[in-house]
Amino acid sequence: MDFWHNIYLGFSVLAEPMNLLFSFIGVVLGTLIGVLPGLGPAATISLLLPLTFKLSPVTSIIMIAGIYYGAKYGGSTTSILLNIPGEADSVATCLDGYQMARQGRAGPALGISAFGSFIAGTVATLGLMLVAPPLAQFALRFGPPEIFALMMVALTLVTYLAMGSQVKALAMVSLGIFLGTIGEDPFTGVSRFVYGSSLLGGVGIVPVIMGLFGIAEVLVNLETGLKVELFQKRVSNLLPTLKDWKDSLGPIIRGTFIGFFVGLLPGGGGIASTFASYSIEKRISKHPEQFGKGAIAGVAGPESANNATSTANFIPLMTLGIPTNSIMAIILASLLIAGLQPGPLLIQKNPQFFWGVIASMYVGNVMLVILNLPLIGLWVRFLATPYSLLFPVILFFCLFGAYTLDNNPFDMWIAIFFGFLGFIMRKFEYEPAPLVMGFVLSGLIEGSFIRSLLESQGSFLIFFTRPISVTLMVLAVFLLFYPLVQKRALFKGRFGVDE
Amino acid sequence: MKRSDLLSSLFLLGLAILICLGALRLEVGNPHQPAPGFFPFVSGLALGIFSWLILLRAWKKVEPQKRFWRPDADKKGILQALGVLIFYALSLEHLGFLLTNLLFFFLIGRFVAHRNWGVAVAYSILGSTGVQLIFGTLFNTPLPSGLFPSLVF
Numbered sequence: 284m285d286f287w288h289n290i291y292l293g294f295s296v297l298a299e300p301m302n303l304l305f306s307f308i309g310v311v312l313g314t315l316i317g318v319l320p321g322l323g324p325a326a327t328i329s330l331l332l333p334l335t336f337k338l339s340p341v342t343s344i345i346m347i348a349g350i351y352y353g354a355k356y357g358g359s360t361t362s363i364l365l366n367i368p369g370e371a372d373s374v375a376t377c378l379d380g381y382q383m384a385r386q387g388r389a390g391p392a393l394g395i396s397a398f399g400s401f402i403a404g405t406v407a408t409l410g411l412m413l414v415a416p417p418l419a420q421f422a423l424r425f426g427p428p429e430i431f432a433l434m435m436v437a438l439t440l441v442t443y444l445a446m447g448s449q450v451k452a453l454a455m456v457s458l459g460i461f462l463g464t465i466g467e468d469p470f471t472g473v474s475r476f477v478y479g480s481s482l483l484g485g486v487g488i489v490p491v492i493m494g495l496f497g498i499a500e501v502l503v504n505l506e507t508g509l510k511v512e513l514f515q516k517r518v519s520n521l522l523p524t525l526k527d528w529k530d531s532l533g534p535i536i537r538g539t540f541i542g543f544f545v546g547l548l549p550g551g552g553g554i555a556s557t558f559a560s561y562s563i564e565k566r567i568s569k570h571p572e573q574f575g576k577g578a579i580a581g582v583a584g585p586e587s588a589n590n591a592t593s594t595a596n597f598i599p600l601m602t603l604g605i606p607t608n609s610i611m612a613i614i615l616a617s618l619l620i621a622g623l624q625p626g627p628l629l630i631q632k633n634p635q636f637f638w639g640v641i642a643s644m645y646v647g648n649v650m651l652v653i654l655n656l657p658l659i660g661l662w663v664r665f666l667a668t669p670y671s672l673l674f675p676v677i678l679f680f681c682l683f684g685a686y687t688l689d690n691n692p693f694d695m696w697i698a699i700f701f702g703f704l705g706f707i708m709r710k711f712e713y714e715p716a717p718l719v720m721g722f723v724l725s726g727l728i729e730g731s732f733i734r735s736l737l738e739s740q741g742s743f744l745i746f747f748t749r750p751i752s753v754t755l756m757v758l759a760v761f762l763l764f765y766p767l768v769q770k771r772a773l774f775k776g777r778f779g780v781d782e
Numbered sequence: 783m784k785r786s787d788l789l790s791s792l793f794l795l796g797l798a799i800l801i802c803l804g805a806l807r808l809e810v811g812n813p814h815q816p817a818p819g820f821f822p823f824v825s826g827l828a829l830g831i832f833s834w835l836i837l838l839r840a841w842k843k844v845e846p847q848k849r850f851w852r853p854d855a856d857k858k859g860i861l862q863a864l865g866v867l868i869f870y871a872l873s874l875e876h877l878g879f880l881l882t883n884l885l886f887f888f889l890i891g892r893f894v895a896h897r898n899w900g901v902a903v904a905y906s907i908l909g910s911t912g913v914q915l916i917f918g919t920l921f922n923t924p925l926p927s928g929l930f931p932s933l934v935f
Contacts, residue, residue, distance in 0.1 A: 450839070454794055454832035461801055461825040468818040475818055476804055498867070505863060505894070506855045671895035672905075675887055678863070679913060682870050687923055695871040703864060710850055711790040729821045741814030 290412075293638030297646060302342050306643045309346035310650045313353020317373075318361055318662045319673065324354040325496040328613050330680040332489045332620070333687045340621035341636045345643040347614055352404060352593045352644070356651045359396040359586050360662050363389055372589045375557040379574060379581030386577050390520035395531050395579055396586040397655040398523070403539040403587035404648040407594035410543050412641050415630065419602040422627035427734035428745045432755035434728045437605040438720065439762040447712045449766055455713055456721035462486055463725020470733060481693045488616040490685040490697035491722065495715040496609070497681040498702025501674045503709055521656050523579070531583035534564050538587030545588070546595025546607070556592040557585035594644060601629055601637060604727065609716035612723045619723075786848060787840030794833035801826030863894045878928025879918070883910035 296302060316327045328347050335343035358373035363380035376396065383392040425433065438456050465476045466485025477483050523531065538560040545556035564584040565574040574581050599605040604626035606612040618625050623633060630637045655662070685698040705715050739745035747753045802823055811817030851857055866889045874882045888906035891897045897905060917923040 448836070448839075450832055450835045454829055454836060457825050457829035457832055458794070458797075461822055461829065464822045464825060470816075471818050473808065473818040475808055475822060502860050502863060505859050506852060506857075671891075671897065675890040675895065675905075675909065678867060678890065679883070679886065679909070682867060683874075683913070683917070686874060687917075690924065690926075692871060692875055695874070699864070699867050699871060702867070706860075711786050713790065725825075732821065732824075733816050736813050736816055741812065743813065 289634065289638045290642070292634060293640075293642030296341060296635050296639030297345070297642040301339075302345055302639065302643065303646075305338065305342045305346040306349050306647050307650060309349020310353040310356075310647050310654060312346075313350040313355075314357035314651065314654055314662060315665060316350070317354035317357020317359075318665050319668065323496070323500065324351050325492075325610050325613060326500050326677065327354075328610065328617070329489065329492040329496050330677070330684055332492070332613070332617055333684045335617050335620065336688075340618070340623050340633075341639045343617060343621060344614070344636070344640055347617060348597070348640055348643065349647045351610055351614070352590060352647065353651055355586075355590050355593050356397060356400050356655050357662065358589075359400070359582075360393060360655070360659070361666065363392045363396065363582070364663065365666065372557055372592075373586075375561045375585035376582055376589075378561065379576070379578050382575065382577035383579065383582065388577065391523045391527050391579065392582050393659055394521040394656065395523045395527060395583045397521075397652055399531065399535045399538065399583045399587040400590040400655075401648050401652045402535055403542060403589075403591040404594055404651075405645065406539050407543050407546070407591040408641060408644040408648070410591075411594055411598055411644070414547075415598050415602050415637070418598065419627045419630045422603050423631075425627065425751065426749075427731040427738065428749055428752040429755065431728065431731035431735055432746055432752040432759065433603060433605065434724055434731065435759040436755050436762065437599075438717075438724070438728075439759045447714065451713050452717040455708075455715075455717040459718040459721025459723075460725045460728060462491070462718075463722045464729065469726065469730060486722075487685075487688060487694055487697060488723065489620075489688055490694045491701045492613055492616065492719060493681040493685055494698040494701025494703075495705040495708075495719065496613075497677055498698060499705025499709065499715065501677055502702065502706040504670065504674065521659060527579050530579050534560070534580040534584035535587045537563060538584040538589075539591045542588030542591030543595045546592035547598055556588040560584040560588035597640075600625055602627060604629075606720060606723060609719050612716070612719045615723050784840045784843045786850070787836055787843070791833045791836035791840055795830060795837065798826050798830030798833055801829065859894050859896075863890070866890050866894065874928075875926045876928050879925040880910060880914055881928065883913055886910075 297306065312327060312331075313324065316324060328350055331347070331350070335347070338346070355372060359376050359380065362373040362376040363384050366377050366381035380392045380396070383389060438453075463485075465482055466474070467483070468475055474483060538556075541560045541563065542556040545559060561574075561581060561584060564580045565571050568574065568578070568580060570578070596607045596611050599607050600611050600615060604615070604624070606615045615625055623629060623636065681698055681702070682695050685694040686692065688694050708715060708718075735745050736743075745752075746756050805819035805823035805826055808819030808822070809817040810819045810823045866886060869889070870882060870886050873885070877885070884906050886906075887909035888902050891905040891909075892899065892902035895902075914925075918925055
């Protein structure tokens with residue numbers, strides 16, 4: 284009964300014209316930025332954060348969620364037609380999608396990618412609806428020590444997402460946590476590291492994100508000189524044949540489940556799920572030799588996994604307050620800006636918000652299929668937009684967006700500083716995502732850490748004497764040292780001796 | 783020795799020391815009674831430990847040195863882009879929204895995107911008028927008027 288009531292509630296929230304309009308704007312923008320190489324959802328959502336101040340929380344998150352999963356649809360277009368992943372998660376799609384385009388089968392590749400994404404997105408939304416409420420209910424048992432232990436698991440897992448060194452990612456997490464402490468101490472009200480009054484309110488999350496993801500990305504692209512060449516300018520026959528469907532149905536179903544479960548894990552991103560799906564499809568295929576040469580299963584599986592992951596990513600965020608990747612960290616920031624505290628109480632206290640966003644995902648997926656099949660020609664035309672016309676606009680939105688937060692020029696300086704820092708970080712192979720995660724979670728970590736210590740009268744044992752917290756702490760320690768153990772085992776196996 | 787890691791870890795180590803010193807000045811307290819500097823001190827300590835680990839690995843690692851810039855990098859373009867951003871932050875409140883945007887889009891178009899003068903001017907006029915319409919008219923955002931208040935519509 285509750286179930287149907289909640290669905291009704293969600294759709295009645297979505298039926299408000301503003302929510303429907305911004306759901307549409309979100310998926311259109313998402314598809315657009317997914318199609319355009321050099322502009323990702325993290326940068327776009329950062330650019331739009333100032334706009335969300337003017338919208339209601341549910342409207343802004345409906346739009347942001349639309350951008351996030353819309354970009355997954357759009358990313359496949361660029362991968363298939365240009366062999367450039369419009370999104371990092373679309374790398375696996377390039378392998379067979381582009382080969383299909385070279386064989387004149389760009390249409391079915393794009394078609395199966397859109398249908399697979401739709402099926403996966405819809406099934407994953409159903410999963411989100413079923414899994415999130417009981418998980419949030421369970422998490423209501425969490426006190427400060429459990430929350431702190433959970434944050435430790437989240438931060439440790441986040442470092443798995445890092446492409447390079449795990450130690451570097453942990454250093455960035457620590458730096459992010461420190462940045463989050465700048466400003467007023469939440470317990471005593473004492474100002475920390477403010478050096479005058481400009482930082483009294485702390486370092487703003489929006490200018491930091493705009494700098495690290497918006498400005499830095501432009502600087503990196505300016506260095507590499509982004510050039511694109513369209514392989515197939517006209518796309519036809521989008522509807523897959525019966526044989527295409529037969530070859531794709533299994534990969535779509537498997538990709539959906541893989542993507543959904545990977546998306547539940549903190550640190551579980553689309554890249555991991557798409558490659559997991561791709562390698563499984565290749566392994567179980569009767570014709571593995573066709574993979575990499577235009578196998579439709581190599582497009583259907585990863586694209587479905589990708590979309591299921593993007594939806595499942597909302598579960599840890601909305602139920603536990605854990606962002607699983609940098610975009611979720613930005614969404615967490617936007618929820619906080621909107622006055623909502625993601626965590627176990629979010630669904631209970633704001634059912635309209637939660638079920639409204641869920642309903643928007645169903646409708647958004649339908650909009651995306653319509654946008655990505657009949658209107659594919661339009662997106663192909665956007666592929667020809669020169670980056671030299673785009674990046675000045677991105678830079679403008681970063682700076683002026685930061686300024687409009689408080690009409691304070693200091694926020695522009697923060698954005699420029701973090702833009703430059705983000706560029707240098709990328710050059711020195713440090714990733715910005717762990718820094719943002721540490722920054723966003725800093726307040727929650729500090730609050731739960733200090734409260735736990737106060738509760739236990741200064742004893743760190745509190746983290747190791749409560750069943751849930753000790754389980755999580757052991758998991759965090761295991762995850763932290765697992766790569767070391769694995770490396771040692773590999774070394775031993777290869778050379779038969781200790782390192 | 784990996785030079786880039788060595789340099790970055792030394793920088794982070796220095797930063798960690800500064801954070802810890804700053805936290806000590808704020809008072810750290812103890813686990814029974816954590817003071818305002820307690821948590822920043824913990825984060826500084828963690829940063830210090832991880833930077834030290836990066837430093838140790840950088841010292842041991844034998845790797846071909848990677849150049850900071852790619853061989854075909856548009857270094858001038860990047861520096862000019864940063865220069866234009868700084869110009870924007872400095873002049874927005876003094877010159878006002880419209881004039882700053884006109885100059886911003888022109889400078890970026892001409893010197894960073896390397897468009898010819900005519901295209902850069904056209905881009906500047908179109909870009910600044912477009913954002914003026916979006917923010918000034920559509921969103922009704924309060925815009926800095928600067929020296930020429932009459933230019934804000």
